[in-house]
Structure formats: C-alpha cells, structure tokens
Amino acid sequence: EAQVTQNPRYLITVTGKKLTVTCSQNMNHEYMSWYRQDPGLGLRQIYYSMNVEVTDKGDVPEGYKVSRKEKRNFPLILESPSPNQTSLYFCASSLSGQGTGETNEKLFFGSGTQLSVL
Amino acid sequence: SQQGEEDPQALSIQEGENATMNCSYKTSINNLQWYRQNSGRGLVHLILIRSNEREKHSGRLRVTLDTSKKSSSLLITASRAADTASYFCATDTFSSGAGSYQLTFGKGTKLSVIP
Numbered sequence: 001e002a003q004v005t006q007n008p009r010y011l012i013t014v015t016g017k018k019l020t021v022t023c024s025q026n027m028n029h030e031y032m033s034w035y036r037q038d039p040g041l042g043l044r045q046i047y048y049s050m051n052v053e054v055t056d057k058g059d060v061p062e063g064y065k066v067s068r069k070e071k072r073n074f075p076l077i078l079e080s081p082s083p084n085q086t087s088l089y090f091c092a093s094s095l096s097g098q099g100t101g102e103t104n105e106k107l108f109f110g111s112g113t114q115l116s117v118l
Numbered sequence: 119s120q121q122g123e124e125d126p127q128a129l130s131i132q133e134g135e136n137a138t139m140n141c142s143y144k145t146s147i148n149n150l151q152w153y154r155q156n157s158g159r160g161l162v163h164l165i166l167i168r169s170n171e172r173e174k175h176s177g178r179l180r181v182t183l184d185t186s187k188k189s190s191s192l193l194i195t196a197s198r199a200a201d202t203a204s205y206f207c208a209t210d211t212f213s214s215g216a217g218s219y220q221l222t223f224g225k226g227t228k229l230s231v232i233p
Contacts, residue, residue, distance in 0.1 A: 004160075031219065042225035043161075043206065056218055090160055105210070106151060107221060109160030 002027045006091050006110035013081055014118050021076045021113050023091030031094045032074040033058070033107070034066065036087040043090070049074055081117040089113045122150075122207040122224030130230040137194040139227040141207030142187075150183055151208045151221070152192050161206065164192075199233045 004025045013019055025032065033048040035058075045058030049068040063085055065077040074093075078085060092107040125140045141150070149168050153161040167174045167183045167190070174181045180193040194201055204226040212219045 033221070035223070040225070043223040045220060045222065048220065050219060058220065059222070088158065092161075105149065105221075106163040106166055107153075107161070107208075109162070111160050112158065114158075 002108070004091055004093055004108050004110040006089075006113050008113060009111065010114050012116045012118065015082055016080050019078050019081060019115075021078075021089060021091075021115070023074045023076065023110060024072050025074075025093040025108070026072065027093065027095070027108065028071065029093035029108070030071070030096050031105075032068065033092050034064070034074070034076050035090045035092065036060065036085075037090060037112075038087050046076070046089075081115075083117050085115065086117045087115060089115060122209050122222065124205070124207055124224045124227040126227060127225070128228045128230070130232065131197055133197060133199055133231055133233050135197055137197050137201070137229055137231070139192045139205050139229070141190045141192070141224055143190075143207075143209045143224075144188065145211070147185075147209040148212050149210050150181075150190050151210070152179075152181060152190075153206045153208060153223075155204045155206065155226070157203075164205075194229075197229075197231045199231050202229060202231045204228045 007022045030051045034046040035043040037043045044060045047066040049055045090112050091110040094107050122141045122143045151166045152164045155161045165176050165181050167181050178195045183190045206223050206226045208221050208223045210221045
C-alpha cells in the first residue's frame with residue numbers, strides 16, 4: 001500500500017532531550033516536507049527536500065534539523081527540544097515539486113506525530 | 119509566511135445543503151490545491167487547479183480560481199455528515215532559478231454538517 005509512515009504517533013519528552021521523528025515513503029517520491037500544525041496557526045512548513053541530499057528551510061526552521069540521505073527517508077531532528085515545539089507534526093511527500101501543475105505535485109501526508117515537550 | 123487565508127473560519131450547515139469555502143492569497147501562484155483533514159489526522163488531497171484554469175470539478179466538488187482577485191472557492195454540493203472536516207487551501211511557489219518548490223497552507227475552514 002502506498003503510504004507515508006511517521007513514527008512515533010505520540011511522544012512526550014522533556015526540555016533539552018534530543019529526539020528524532022522518522023518519516024518514510026514507499027512511493028519513490030522526490031519531494032518531501034515537514035509541517036507543524038498549531039491551533040489558530042494552521043500548517044506551517046519547517047523544512048523541505050527536493051531530492052536526495054537537497055534540503056531547504058521552510059517558514060519555521062529554527063530549532064529543527066533534517067537530512068535526506070536516501071530517497072525514502074526524511075527524519076526530523078530536534079537537537080534540544082523546548083516547550084514551544086509542542087505541536088502536531090506532519091510529514092508529506094509528492095512525486096515531484098516542479099510547479100508544473102500536474103497531479104504528481106499533490107502531497108501525501110503521514111498520520112502525524114503529536115509531540116509534547118515538558 | 120502564510121499565503122492562503124480561508125474564509126469563513128467555521129461553517130455549520132444541514133445535511134443536503136451546499137457548502138462554500140473561500141481562499142485568498144497574496145502573491146502569484148503556479149497552482150492552488152485543496153485538502154481535507156479529519157480531526158487530528160493527516161491531510162488528504164482533494165483537487166488541484168492550475169493558474170491558467172478557472173474552474174474544475176471532481177464529483178461533488180467544484181473549485182474556481184480567480185487570479186485577478188487572487189482568490190479561490192471550494193463548493194461541496196449536497197453535503198453529507200461524512201463531509202465534516204477541516205478544509206485547507208494550499209498555494210505553491212516554484213523558483214526554477216533557486217530550484218525550490220514550496221506549498222503553503224492556509225489556516226483552514228472547519229466545516230460541520232449536521233445530520
């Protein structure tokens with residue numbers, strides 16, 4: 001089944017303890033992205049990747065790191081989590097991101113990771 | 119930066135009625151997409167409309183795009199209780215020079231369809 005898999009689904013941690021949220025897609029998609037969703041603020045993009053070894057900052061990258069060593073995986077790393085990073089996180093992927101308007105640009109989303117930083 | 123803004127923030131209608139949601143954006147776009155989110159779940163793609171298209175249909179969904187007004191609308195006809203969800207518009211910006219592609223979401227419209 002074609003899907004984007006995020007783990008874990010729920011995570012409670014303490015301030016300063018490094019954590020990684022994993023994201024994997026099995027659709028051979030080039031484009032992958034991380035979003036966070038907060039009440040009243042909608043979805044905001046953290047980082048995105050156009051392809052392997054190509055990553056770029058979104059609108060709210062501070063406090064996050066990403067890597068794209070393989071096409072299928074795009075982990076989100078919080079080196080020193082803080083309470084303001086408590087949020088619902090989504091990983092998403094699409095076949096490509098070239099602005100052509102084809103259906104290969106529709107995003108497929110994971111189920112989300114609810115992170116609480118105490 | 120938040121590109122799209124949906125209106126209204128919340129909408130409550132009776133089953134069988136039509137639901138209309140609007141999206142306004144600020145800068146030029148390549149395409150506009152609409153997504154649906156059931157409470158706390160991942161978003162699901164509904165429809166994509168290109169910047170050179172004015173209207174598109176998919177089942178009970180009708181999307182319009184007015185690039186001169188920088189706005190789009192999503193119409194759900196003959197709504198059902200199962201349509202209860204949040205709906206988001208997303209606009210993309212692609213820079214061939216920078217080789218970057220970003221899809222930016224609005225804050226969403228929360229639709230409640232009452233049986």
